[in-house]
Amino acid sequence: MGPVGPRPAVADVRRAVREALADLPEGSLVLAACSGGADSLALAAALAFVAPRAGLRGGLLTVDHQLQAGSAERAAEVAALGERLGLDPVEVLTVDVGGQGGPEAAARDARYAALGEAAARLGAQAVLLAHTMNDQAETVLLGLARGSGLRSLSGMASHGGPEAAEGLYRRPFLEISRKTTEAACEALDLKPWNDPHNEDPRFTRVRVRRTILPVLESELGPGVAEALARTAKLAREDADALAEWADSAYQNCALSDIAGTVTLAVPELEKLPAAVRKRVLRRAAIDAGAPSGALSATHVQALERLVTHWHGQKAVDLPGGLAAQRRYGTLILAIRPIA
Structure with a gap:
């Protein structure tokens, strides 16, 4: 009997990371942003496996938002796991979260600022984010609820964002489900940490995740998250085409631009x-x-x-x-x- 390959979920997350990094030159430094949850643990483990085999260097960044008791200890545990996986460099980024725009937006702004600064300081060519198909579906629903336009409905890009660091961030898991990342962690004997904020109904995204999507799945049948993620991909293609058309039209319409x-x-x-x-x-x-x-x-x-x-x-x-x-x-x- 020949050697047994990795479990399907492990193979899926590794393949997603490998494809996301295929264009990087040999020797490039790639950093995984890891919170300790199932999605980002699967991402870090996949990067640790893929990077050396692709001639790349893999590292890990974890952000301590200082919003909960024991956050420093948890960040240290994530960093220690990154080192055990063979990732290098590994850093804990401690941030102060302000209040502008609400707690979710403020934490996001502080996190991206810290990740961008660390990537620039370390000379990284890419930072991997662990957003999954389910996160994409939630983003599309939030855009629909706000009455947003096509660009908002296109959700998160696989490459790019936020605007100040366009091209730095990559999201390999946008076509990977949360069930797959959880299965990958189980197969690799990784113990995810469940952030209490991910269960707090005060946050809009949590209500979408815990209430709205399950109701849609119950009433409309399985596959809603996949359909919403597919809608985001199609909307992004259309939005990109319209943006390119508008750029050309602007040149024809502008008599002066000073x-x-x-x-x-x-x-x-x-x-x-x-x-x-x-x-x-x-x-x-x-x-x-x-x-x-x-x-x-x-x-x-x-x-x-x-x-x-x-x-x-x-x-x-x-x-x-x-x-x-x-x-x-x-x-x-x-x-x-x-x-």
Whole structure:
């Protein structure tokens, strides 16, 4: 009888990591972000197996958010496990979580800031994140509940994000279920730590995970998470295509684009489908100086009306002290006042 291969779940997570790193040059440093949960433990173990066989260096980062008693000890345990797996370097990143945007957003911002700083300091080419198909499904449902656009419904990208470190982060497990990562940990005799925050119904994502998705599975049948993740992938392809189209259209529409002022040709804007035109208008506002986080769909819709429902209306106020005004076949976005 020949040698027995790894359990299917272990083979699945290893294959996902191997495919995610296939484009990296030999000798590249790859870091796994590991919290100690089943998903990130499976990720760290897969990286420890794949990296040396692919000519790469594998390391581990674990973030201590200092939000629970004993967090430092748990972070130290995760780091010790990383060393036992053969990962190097291994670091504990201790962060102070603020309050801006709510506890979930504040913890996320602090975590990404720490991961990005460590990756830059260590010279890493990639940081692996353990988001699974289930996380992707939750993200799509949250986007639907907010009434978000196509980009939000496209969920998390397999490569990239947050914007400040585009391309650094990679998510190998977006087509891997949480059941698979749990099975991989069991097969490898890894003992996950279950974060109490993942059971706390005060957090919106926890309610989606523990209540909404199970109800959907019960009422609609199995496979809802897979379907939502598939929807995210299709939406991302469409959103990427529209963004590329909008970039090209912007070049055709922009008569001038200098700091504080953007001028667009209305006849060129009128030729565009609404989905592309709105993307062009949003980019124009941002290029003129509007903060992207403050620029809402309502602002973009007001700009749209200057193009498609023009009846001599006054200038539209935009975030950042900007105003948009239609004049002689052009749309001018500039810091007030428009002379």
